[in-house]
Amino acid sequence: MIGELVRPAELGRLLAAATGEPRWRELSASLISGGKSNLTFELTSPAGALVLRRPPTGDLPSGAHDMGREVAVQRALAPTAVPVARIVLWHPEPEPLGVPFYVMEKVAGHVIRGELPPSYADTPAQRVAMSDALVDVLVGLHALDPVAVGLGDLGRPAGFMARQVDRWGKRGRAPSITALGAALAERIPQSPPPSVIHGDLRLDNCITDPDDPGRIAAVLDWELATVGDPLTDLGLLLFYWREPGEPQSDLVPTVTALPGFPGREHLVERYATRSGRDPGDIAFYRAFAHLKFAVIAEGIAARVASGAMAGQDFGALDGEAVRIAEAGLDLLRKG
Structure with a gap:
């Protein structure tokens, strides 16, 4: 094949x-x-x-x-x-x-998914440094002037969040995904000034330096990049960030629930401090990340079933998509 x-x-x-x-x-x-x-x-x-x-x-x-x-x-x-x-x-x-x-x-380094390389980032200080480096890359990206770097035409920032919620909400098939899209549409916040956004930033979409866990060597997978609301990137990063006792995702296994990694609150505080940007209604952005990933999970399930993923299999994704959407609804209720 x-x-x-x-x-x-x-x-x-x-x-x-x-x-x-x-x-x-x-x-x-x-x-x-x-x-x-x-x-x-x-x-x-x-x-x-x-x-x-x-x-x-x-x-x-x-x-x-x-x-x-x-x-x-x-x-x-x-x-x-x-x-x-x-x-x-x-x-x-x-x-x-x-x-x-x-x-x-090919950039030298580690793509970290479900486990850390042997003897790599094995102290709490190194794990915090890795987490901070990931947030700092996001802050650096959001600080760029889209026009100055030649990406002014990459997206349409006016009405960005309303379009995103409408687009992703319509793509979902499960009733819980549709319900999450409708709930988000009723409480769209005022977006901060637009920036270049990655659209799917997480630890395993980066390469960490082979010798220094506190340095990101490269950011990968720019398929969803655009110009829009930077807090959508932060919401997605928090979605992928597992804390101790939380279930792992079959699609995106991660190491952040291991001892020594900081929790989501640390990431939000560092982003706010380094960027000078108010995280605002972060519950909304976290719930939007749930909507987006639930739809993505449905799409991956369809591609796996059709044989379009070069033989890769990621488990029972339809059930995971529903669970993710329901957790997003819960976030909105609590938020």
């Missing part, structure tokens, strides 16, 4: 031409597990290692899995303090893989 998705001979020729390195013609590929929207592969050859990003197979919703958006954002952020991987090849034409795709440098 990987050969059909990557087509090593054709891709190798393109990379050899793009890099001036003929050894890329001897290319091999392996799937990097964990990608639940676009597919990610490590490419290796005698010339070194790179990373390929491409959409899944099958029919794709209009506007989704936009490779060009990821490329545009990573190129725009390359000169800034926000760490991103360098784009090596952008191929917007559908051939030879049948879809647009891009190749980027």
Whole structure:
């Protein structure tokens, strides 16, 4: 299957031409597990290692899995303090893989999901430093002027939250997801000034420095990036952040419930202090994150069932989508 998705001979020729390195013609590929929207592969050859990003197979919703958006954002952020991987090849034409795709440098470091690497971030101080570094990357991204970095046309900030709630609410199938969308639509807050937002920032969408847990080496997966309400990024980060005793997500396992990691309140306080921005109705933004991820979980379940995820399986996702939506409703009631 990987050969059909990557087509090593054709891709190798393109990379050899793009890099001036003929050894890329001897290319091999392996799937990097964990990608639940676009597919990610490590490419290796005698010339070194790179990373390929491409959409899944099958029919794709209009506007989704936009490779060009990821490329545009990573190129725009390359000169800034926000760490991103360098784009090596952008191929917007559908051939030879049948879809647009891009190749980027492989950044050294750790992608941390359900467990920490051995002897890495094994003290409370290092775990707090890792958490703070993640928040600080978010603060740095939100501090950028979208126009100054060339991303002024990336989104439509006017009416952003109303459109987002309407869009995601309509995409859900389960009654609890529809109910959460309706509840959010009734209490949309006044948004702060717009900024470039990632749209899915969490620990495993970053690469941490191999030697320093307190440094983010690169931020990945810019598919949902736009210009809009920065507090949506904070709400999503809090959604992914598990605290001790809370259930793990089958889709996004994380280490943050381990001893030594700070809780969500610490993240909110650091974001507010470093950004100078009032977190406002943070319960709304956390509940919106629940809506968004519940819809995403339904979409991943459909793609897995259709065989579009290169054989990856993420468990019983329909039930998880309902649980997530119901937890979002509970947040709104308590908030």
